[in-house]
Amino acid sequence: MIRILTHLGFFCVALQSVATGAPTNPAPELLAIEQERVGVIAKASAATVAIFESSGQGGGSGVLISPDGFALTNFHVVAPCGAAMKCGLNDGQLYDAVVVGVDPVGDVALIQLLGREDFPVAELGDSDQVKVGDWAFTAGNPFLLADKFHPSISWGMISGVHRYQYPAGTLLEYADCLQTDAAINPGNSGGALFDAEGRLIGINGRGSFEKRGRVNVGVGYAISINQIKRFVTHLKSGRIVDHASLGFTVSTEELGRVVVDDILEDCDAYRRGLRYNDQIVRFAGREIRTANALKTALGTYPRDWIVPLVFRRDGKTYSVQLRLPGLHDPAQLVDLIQQQAEQPSEPPEGKPPKPDENEDESPLPNIRDLMPDKPDLPLAVQSRYEEVRGYANYWYNQQRQKQLWESYLGKNALEKMGTNWQLAGALPDDDRFEIRLTGTQGEMRMPTGKTGALFTGGFDSQLSPPGSGGLLLAVHLWQRMIDKGLQQFGEVYYLGQLPSGPEGELLDCLVGIHGGVEIRFMFLPDDGDLVGLELIPADDSDPCEIRFADFSEFSGRRLPARWQVKYGDKIFAELSVDSWQTDGDHPLQEGGTN
Amino acid sequence: MILPKKLTTLLATLVVMSVVDMFSCAAETPLSDVIRSAQTKVVKIFGAGGLKQLEAYQTGILISPSGHVLTARSYVLDTDDLAIVLDDGRSFKPEYLGSDPIRELALLKLPIEDESFPHFDLQNQATAQVGDRVLALSNLYGIATGDEPVSVLQGAITAIAPLDARRGAFATVYRDNVYVVDAYANNPGAAGGALVDWQGRLLGLLGKEVKSRVTGTWLNYALPTASFSSSVNELLAGHDTTWEPPSQLPEQSLTTERLGMRLVPDVLPITPPYLDAVRTGSPAEKAGLRADDLIVFVGGRQIASCRALLEELTYHDEREEIEVSLLRDGELVVVTLQAEGEHAEE
Known part of the structure; x- marks a missing residue:
């Protein structure tokens, strides 16, 4: 507050001095405050990126968020650029940059500037703390003015928070965005909205104009940085990431009462007990009083995220954890963004040239031959780009897969574990259990009896033991990944970080798909420990979730001794493993088959 | 040279005082609190429109604890299905009390009696000077939905x-002074919003979207509170709820036909009572009425619509002399009309 005051005070002094022509003799503390603001803007400017399409046809703005060159911008800025772009910083240098990941629905893209490990970066703020009336400023490249890459700065006020802007076209949706009267013009797209202390609170990307043309009229929108924080690891995966949906729809029945007016029976919300006509009370920690508020909150989450939901029925309140399904079918998403990428972000003036239909007879050369080709990818970009359908840049995904998996294998000495595993241990009441696996089948003995699963045919009917959701199959697929590796397992990709457990701890998620089922390997981001497995046999069923703890040594390998197996809302078993034998430690033993 | 020196000293003192002043007053109320409080006095209005470039929404301000809402008189209000949405998200269908055609203002009333609403006090007027910092609060572009607070520029x-x-x-009809601001205050949907100072006091009402006649650029402006407060008070008084129509109507009432004037077709719930035509030789013509005149008052009572005019005439005997106020080219013209018409005069 003091800062706003002092800004105001300074303003008044300046104003009155100018108005009267009297000599300026401002108080030292006012000069200090001015100097502070100059410093804030200088720091913010250093992290601001002027983005240009490689052929110089278009561009926008961006902001650096890590010293190794990762920068945020808008999807609609990078879409026309393809894989590579040129990025200028206010040191006057032009850097090559490569697209990393895109979020077409949220209009966010992550790029990496290449050539330095010490890029200046913006400090990330907390956009949920931003209030109406807070001061903010934009830094960017409006009208592509930044010939020398010095950003334009515009100061203004936060006009609204938690705003929702309806989808433009087919994809784009700004949920929970910040509204500001700091100038956001064409070319500011992808640039930063900073708070008065120079912390990054949003990425500018849209404005309201209507009959007022295409220049700022005091109403710009920035994607909140808290939304982007959830997406950053997903964007670093090199994927085309999707937003979340609910599997049910709501309507505002009366003020403050939002009820479910339709629900799919195969969605997670239904399995967690939500029904038609239930009242939605809280979603992801936010009170829900209007249908719009739910839409606003939902739009900031990536597909697969897990959020707490509180709902009410007949006076009773229920709290559940909800797994959010995707908004789009993955193939549909890829097609939609390809359509969008073919359109330039700022259409060139005049009519687009049309190819001559009778080109054989025409004395004129084919117009397409006269158009400049997209330049070849710069060398620095070539080594960091791999085109694979469904990915913005598969190279980054592959890097993350390798980092996670190789570190996991190496750290825990898991090579050569083979496909014959025999595990034994105790249940909480000191009863014994035993798990035996071969490459083709598995079985589990419990006091309640013996159950088995075959791994040779369709997996979806082999989800034993009953009530576990597929414990044996999950262990089989884990074993398969260790045995065959990333290359031969089947389809493998790094997804990003997802919340897990009651505290919503963020874990790195590696996904493997084999035999029509999906297995997720969940790693601790800090030390790379594999702390969980999730087997998802189908979209419409609950996963088998295994949480690992108490890593111990079994025959020279570091493996989890405590397993908690959960299926749906129920704990299936708590296992304490005390014996773990594999092919690797008994070379000649064929054991495991009965 | 002595005088300027003294002046400089005086100015310097003033500057220091103003800085101190700013510190002290804002220390009492942080700007975000001032804004939040002002937002609760601004309402969103949803009505007619929705076609291209005709937004079906605008803004209004609460001006009494009993729920009187002042807004811009516009096509948005031309519907039976008008809704006022308060800052807390509650939606009400207001009563239309009347309008000020010169300033293009309309007065609405929430259908609630037993509640005290936060409001701007028109009696306690604040004014501003060139250079003063201001805030514009409005429902511009209809951004704020449901219980979302209005936007602040x-x-x-x-x-x-x-x-x-x-x-x-x-x-435009209104030609008096306005506050011109450098905020983009008058975007679509902003009309009827509040211009306030940094203490949250009402300085003016955001006007409708207009362009400068000189430059053709969109103007950002507000009507100063002083320019409309007495007119609004008259509207409030004119809607004295104690007024009741006469229990007995005259046997032969006045009609537009008898006066020799025709109103525009009554196509809207609140069609403004413009004259479509005046019959040659009629009392209306003799009194100086013309086509396109807008009738504002009849016999001292405000007339907001064609319907209200026709109803008002039924209270008057055909021989009665009535005073009619009308708006023509931005000027208020008062005439006296008599159906039998020999002595009609301007």
Whole structure:
């Protein structure tokens, strides 16, 4: 507050001095405050990126968020650029940059500037703390003015928070965005909205104009940085990431009462007990009083995220954890963004040239031959780009897969574990259990009896033991990944970080798909420990979730001794493993088959 | 040279005082709290429109604890299905009390009696000077939905000058001073919003979207509170709820036909009572009425619509002399009409 005051005070002094022509003799503390603001803007400017399409046809703005060159911008800025772009910083240098990941629905893209490990970066703020009336400023490249890459700065006020802007076209949706009267013009797209202390609170990307043309009229929108924080690891995966949906729809029945007016029976919300006509009370920690508020909150989450939901029925309140399904079918998403990428972000003036239909007879050369080709990818970009359908840049995904998996294998000495595993241990009441696996089948003995699963045919009917959701199959697929590796397992990709457990701890998620089922390997981001497995046999069923703890040594390998197996809302078993034998430690033993 | 020196000292003292002043007053109320409080006095209005470039929404301000809402008189209000949404998200269908055709204002009333609403006090007027910092609160672009607070833009007063503006090809009626601001205050849907100072006091009402007649650019301005407060008070008084129609109507009432004037077709719930035509030789013509005149008052009572005019005439005997106030080219003209007409005069 003091800062706003002092800004105001300074303003008044300046104003009155100018108005009267009297000599300026401002108080030292006012000069200090001015100097502070100059410093804030200088720091913010250093992290601001002027983005240009490689052929110089278009561009926008961006902001650096890590010293190794990762920068945020808008999807609609990078879409026309393809894989590579040129990025200028206010040191006057032009850097090559490569697209990393895109979020077409949220209009966010992550790029990496290449050539330095010490890029200046913006400090990330907390956009949920931003209030109406807070001061903010934009830094960017409006009208592509930044010939020398010095950003334009515009100061203004936060006009609204938690705003929702309806989808433009087919994809784009700004949920929970910040509204500001700091100038956001064409070319500011992808640039930063900073708070008065120079912390990054949003990425500018849209404005309201209507009959007022295409220049700022005091109403710009920035994607909140808290939304982007959830997406950053997903964007670093090199994927085309999707937003979340609910599997049910709501309507505002009366003020403050939002009820479910339709629900799919195969969605997670239904399995967690939500029904038609239930009242939605809280979603992801936010009170829900209007249908719009739910839409606003939902739009900031990536597909697969897990959020707490509180709902009410007949006076009773229920709290559940909800797994959010995707908004789009993955193939549909890829097609939609390809359509969008073919359109330039700022259409060139005049009519687009049309190819001559009778080109054989025409004395004129084919117009397409006269158009400049997209330049070849710069060398620095070539080594960091791999085109694979469904990915913005598969190279980054592959890097993350390798980092996670190789570190996991190496750290825990898991090579050569083979496909014959025999595990034994105790249940909480000191009863014994035993798990035996071969490459083709598995079985589990419990006091309640013996159950088995075959791994040779369709997996979806082999989800034993009953009530576990597929414990044996999950262990089989884990074993398969260790045995065959990333290359031969089947389809493998790094997804990003997802919340897990009651505290919503963020874990790195590696996904493997084999035999029509999906297995997720969940790693601790800090030390790379594999702390969980999730087997998802189908979209419409609950996963088998295994949480690992108490890593111990079994025959020279570091493996989890405590397993908690959960299926749906129920704990299936708590296992304490005390014996773990594999092919690797008994070379000649064929054991495991009965 | 002595005088300027003294002046400088005086100014310096003033500057220090103003800085101290700013510190002290804002220390009492942080700007975000001022804004939040002002937002609760601004309402969103949803009504007619929705076609291209005709937004079906605008803004209004609460001006009494009993729920009187002041807004811009516009096509948005031309519907039976008008809704006022308060800051807390509650939606009400208001009563239309009347309008000020010169300033293009309308007065609405929430259908609630037993509640005290936060409101701007028109009696306790604040004014501003060029250079003062201001906030514009409005439902511009209809951004705020449901219980979302209205948008806030900031800027300074850049001029206090007569409004010289047009809407489409037509010059606007109001020609007096307005606050011109450098915030983009008058975007679509902003009309009827509040211009307040940094203490949250009402300085003016955001006007409708108009362009400068000189430059053709969109203007950002507000009508100063002083320019409309007495008119609004008259509207409030004119809607004295103690007024009741006479229990007995005259046997032969006045009609537009008897007066020799025809109103525009009554196509809207609140069609403004414009004259479509005046019959040659009629009392209306003799009194100087013309086509396109807008009738504002009849016999001292405000007339908001064609319907209200026809109803008002039924209270008057055909031989009665009535005073009619009308709006023509931005000027208020008062005439006396008598159906038998020999002595009609301007």
